[in-house]
Amino acid sequence: MASEPQTPIRSLTIFLLHTGVNRPDKALRDPGKLKLIEIHAGAVKLGDLYVQSPRAHPPAWGNFFKGYIDLGALGHVSTSAAVLLTTARRRLFAITFGHGRHLLEPSACEERFGIRVVLNSIDEHGLRSIDKKTFDAISTHSRVQSSREAGAPDFGLDVELDLLRAATGTPKSEEFGKRLSGMDSLHAAVRVDVSNLRDLLSGYFDRFEDESYRKSFPWVDHIAEVSNKLTIAALDGSLVDGIRANSPRCWLAVPEIVDWASIKGFRYGSGSRKPEYHDLHLPDFLATAGDVSALTPEVLRKRYANAIDLSDHPLHRWSVYHCLYCELEHIGDSYLLTGGKWYRVSRDFVDTVNSYVRSLPRFSRSLPEYVDSSEADYCQRVANELPNQFALMDRKTIAIGGAYNKIEFCDLFTNRGDMIHIKRYAASSVLSHLFSQGVVSGEAFRSDRAFREAVNSHLPAAYRISSPERAPNPSVYQVVFAVVSDVPDDLSLPFFSRVNLKHAATRLQAYGYRTALAKIQVADRIAKTRRYRPK
Numbered sequence: 001m002a003s004e005p006q007t008p009i010r011s012l013t014i015f016l017l018h019t020g021v022n023r024p025d026k027a028l029r030d031p032g033k034l035k036l037i038e039i040h041a042g043a044v045k046l047g048d049l050y051v052q053s054p055r056a057h058p059p060a061w062g063n064f065f066k067g068y069i070d071l072g073a074l075g076h077v078s079t080s081a082a083v084l085l086t087t088a089r090r091r092l093f094a095i096t097f098g099h100g101r102h103l104l105e106p107s108a109c110e111e112r113f114g115i116r117v118v119l120n121s122i123d124e125h126g127l128r129s130i131d132k133k134t135f136d137a138i139s140t141h142s143r144v145q146s147s148r149e150a151g152a153p154d155f156g157l158d159v160e161l162d163l164l165r166a167a168t169g170t171p172k173s174e175e176f177g178k179r180l181s182g183m184d185s186l187h188a189a190v191r192v193d194v195s196n197l198r199d200l201l202s203g204y205f206d207r208f209e210d211e212s213y214r215k216s217f218p219w220v221d222h223i224a225e226v227s228n229k230l231t232i233a234a235l236d237g238s239l240v241d242g243i244r245a246n247s248p249r250c251w252l253a254v255p256e257i258v259d260w261a262s263i264k265g266f267r268y269g270s271g272s273r274k275p276e277y278h279d280l281h282l283p284d285f286l287a288t289a290g291d292v293s294a295l296t297p298e299v300l301r302k303r304y305a306n307a308i309d310l311s312d313h314p315l316h317r318w319s320v321y322h323c324l325y326c327e328l329e330h331i332g333d334s335y336l337l338t339g340g341k342w343y344r345v346s347r348d349f350v351d352t353v354n355s356y357v358r359s360l361p362r363f364s365r366s367l368p369e370y371v372d373s374s375e376a377d378y379c380q381r382v383a384n385e386l387p388n389q390f391a392l393m394d395r396k397t398i399a400i401g402g403a404y405n406k407i408e409f410c411d412l413f414t415n416r417g418d419m420i421h422i423k424r425y426a427a428s429s430v431l432s433h434l435f436s437q438g439v440v441s442g443e444a445f446r447s448d449r450a451f452r453e454a455v456n457s458h459l460p461a462a463y464r465i466s467s468p469e470r471a472p473n474p475s476v477y478q479v480v481f482a483v484v485s486d487v488p489d490d491l492s493l494p495f496f497s498r499v500n501l502k503h504a505a506t507r508l509q510a511y512g513y514r515t516a517l518a519k520i521q522v523a524d525r526i527a528k529t530r531r532y533r534p535k
Contacts, residue, residue: 006191007191007192007193008191009178009189009190009191010189010190010191010192010193011187011188011189012095012186012187012188012190012192013095013096013097013100013101013185013186013187014093014094014095014114014185014186014187014188014201014204015093015094015095015096015101015104015109015110015113015184015185015186016091016093016109016110016113016186016204016205016208017091017092017093017094017108017109017110018108018109018110019091021092021105021108022092024048024050024085026105026108027083027085027092027094027104027105027108028050028083028103028104028105029102029103029104029105030103031050033052034050034051034052034083034103035050035051035052035053036048036049036050036051037049037050037051039084039086039194041194041195046086046194046195046197046198047084047085047086047087047197048084048085048086049082049083049084049085050082050083050084050085050103051080051081051082052080052081052082052099052100052103054078054079054080055078055079056076056077056078057076057077057078057079058071058072058074058075058076058077059074059075059076059077062074079098079099080097080098080099081096081097081098081099081100081102081103082096082097082098082100082103083095083096083097083100083103083104084096084097086197086198086201087198088198088199088201088202088205089201089202089205089206091205093201094109095197096185101185106227106228106229107228107229107230109184109185109228110184110208111184111224111226111227111228111231112183112184112224113182113184113185113186113208114166114181114182114183114184114185114186114187115164115166115167115182115183115184115220116207116208116210116213117176117180117182117186117204117207117208118167118168118169118180118181118182118186119167119169119213119216119217119220120207120208120210120212120213121169121171121172121173121176121177121180121207122169122170122171122172122180123149123169123172123216124151124216124217125149125150125151126149126169126170126171126172127146127149127150127151127152127154127155127167127168127169128145128146128148128149128150128168128169128170128179129143129144129145129146129167129168129169129181130143130144130152130155130157130164130166130167130168131143131164131165131166131167131183132144132155132157132162132163132164132165133162133163133165133225134158134161134162134163141165144156144157149169149170152164152217152219158503159219159222160219160222160499160502160503161499161500161503163223163224163225163343164220165183165225166181166182166183167181167182167183168180168181169181174191175200175203176188176190176200176203176204176207177189177190178190178191184227186204188204221346222345222346222349223343223344223345223346223349224343224344224345225341225342225343226335226341226342226343226344231342232342233297234330235328235330235335235337235342236297237297238328238330239297239300239324239326239328239337240295240296240297240300242326242328243282243286243292243295244292244293244295247326247328248492249326249327249328250282250324250325250326250327251281251282251324251325251326251492252280252281252282252285252305252320252323252324252325253280253323253325253425253426253494254279254280254307254323254424254426254430255318255322255323255339255426255429256316256318256426256429256430257426257429257430257433258307258315258316258426259374260373260374260375260424261373261374261376261377262309262310262315263307263308263309263315263316264276264308264309264310264312265277265278265307265308266278266279266280266305266306266307266308267305267306267308268284268285268288268289268303268304268305268306268320269288269303269304269306270304270306270314274288275288276308278486278522278526279425279486279522280305280323281486282324285303285305285320289303297321300319300320300321300324301319301320301321302319303319303320304317304318304319304320305317305318305319305320305323319340321340322339322340324337325337325338325428325494327495333347334346334347334350336494336495338428338494338495338496339428339429345495350495353495353498353499353502354498356502356505357493357498357501357502357517360501360505360515360516360517361514361515361516361517362516362517362518363418363420363480363482363516363517363518364516365414365416365418367382367420367482367518367519367520368381368382368385368386368520369520369521369522369523370484370486370520370521370522370523370526371522371523371525371526375394375411375422375423375424375484376394376395378422378484378520379392379394379411379412379422380392380394382412383412387460388415389414389415390412390413390414390415390420391412391413391414391415391459391460391463392412393408393409393410393411393412393413393455393458393459394408394411394412394422395408396408396409396458398444398451398454398455398458399454400440400444400448400451407437407440407441407444408437408441409441409445409451409455409458410438410441410479411482413459413463415462415463416478417476417477417478418477418478418480418516419438419441419442419445419477419478419479419480420480420482420518421434421437421438421441421479421480421481421482422434422482422483422484422520423481423482423483423484424483424484425483425484425485425486425487425491428494428495428496428497428500431483431493431494431497431500431501432496432497432500434481434483435481435497435500435501435503435504436500436504438479438481438504438508439504439507439508441479442474442479442507442508442511442513443507443511445472445477446471446472446474446511446512447471449468449469452465452468452469452472453468453469455468456468473512474511474512474513475512475513475514477513477514478513478514478515478516479508479513479514479515479516480515480516480517480518481501481504481515481516481517481518482517482518482519482520483517483518483519483520484520484522485519485520485521485522486521486522486526488521490519491517491519501517
């Protein structure tokens with residue numbers, strides 16, 4: 001007797017739609033332009049298939065030969081797109097085929113549906129691939145794959161610095177598929193046909209609702225990038241409300257690493273008659289924006305902050321929205337805006353990071369005010385004026401090999417063994433570079449004799465370390481992160497900077513170093529200077 005043929009493995013892309021999305025006109029961008037085919041199994045309706053008519057066109061690569069040959073000779077390709085809408089557990093699902101995802105209304109889809117199903121379906125060590133975004137000196141996006149199932153640490157995932165964007169793994173039960181992958185959508189390689197599709201979707205929905213993934217992957221909910229357009233619109237509205245109310249949790253910052261020595265000042269707008277400011281500050285921008293009650297997210301995206309070089313020419317240009325940093329609460333969750341993107345951050349994670357940063361010692365020695373045009377000028381001046389307290393190490397790079405090639409020991413080295421690293425206040429990525437620099441230097445000083453000998457060769461005789469051939473006692477030294485700021489209050493670091501500071505200080509303390517945070521105050525006369533170009 002012949003056995004029944006096994007159901008073939010299908011590759012499905014599945015979206016769970018929001019609770020309030022229960023009709024095609026809410027789920028699809030333009031359902032009226034699509035062909036509707038009802039899917040039945042006998043008398044039972046299983047769903048509605050919306051199909052976009054195929055469009056034939058020459059292959060895209062044919063444009064390379066445009067004007068030289070008849071493109072019709074290359075033949076035509078057609079694109080197909082379809083979406084199946086069906087219900088399970090009283091929720092509407094969308095299964096897309098071809099380019100069908102482009103037919104969906106993006107704001108209709110549930111965020112993080114796919115990744116929750118994946119993590120609730122696999123073993124803690126069942127990951128095969130991860131996509132991550134690292135919030136470090138340079139934000140990077142990467143995909144890491146493994147030849148076999150492994151745990152998150154095996155992929156080099158740092159649970160504090162990395163945002164898990166997508167995950168792929170092998171389910172513990174084959175009924176959910178041979179392989180699952182997802183973030184917002186779920187990609188499943190699974191044995192299924194139309195008749196039992198609803199049963200499969202019900203199982204996926206139960207996995208989405210389940211919170212047991214937090215036992216094996218408790219860090220997953222620390223940070224999540226917001227992609228839903230409706231949520232972003234609501235957050236942008238709260239952002240504008242906060243700006244109008246002078247919220248201390250909203251401010252402007254230079255969004256990338258710049259050469260401060262080449263920057264004369266900043267202007268809001270491109271006119272050369274606009275006032276020039278020492279740094280980016282929200283009140284200064286608002287003073288140029290007119291009626292604050294008319295401020296909108298669109299205005300923030302269309303207005304620009306310009307860095308001006310020493311010849312009064314534009315050097316950098318960023319939208320004000322891209323320079324904004326804001327932390328706010330929305331419907332019981334914590335959100336932050338940085339680099340033009342919104343992120344949801346768990347309150348427990350926020351509390352843990354904030355508590356650590358509050359407990360970090362402040363540098364006991366007062367550092368001179370900042371009256372200079374760059375960090376290099378500041379370090380040079382301080383070392384010249386106070387040679388018995390500070391030795392200049394800024395721009396004295398030392399080759400160490402490996403990924404970092406050359407690094408600075410520090411910017412200023414004190415007669416008490418303080419290794420001071422200095423950076424002008426800016427966005428998270430810039431300050432993260434400062435913290436990373438301190439960690440790399442501290443590790444090299446602790447473990448590399450050649451590095452210590454090179455440090456000694458740059459130090460004045462009175463500051464040189466004894467016996468550089470031996471590993472130093474790290475408790476004798478203190479790594480100090482000093483941030484130059486013209487805000488009169490205590491430092492308010494961006495959240496991802498606080499995360500990176502915690503990470504750096506923890507690593508340095510593990511080596512035995514003492515760590516501290518310092519603020520270098522910009523002199524009032526410099527901070528409040530506003531210049532106008534002569535007529």
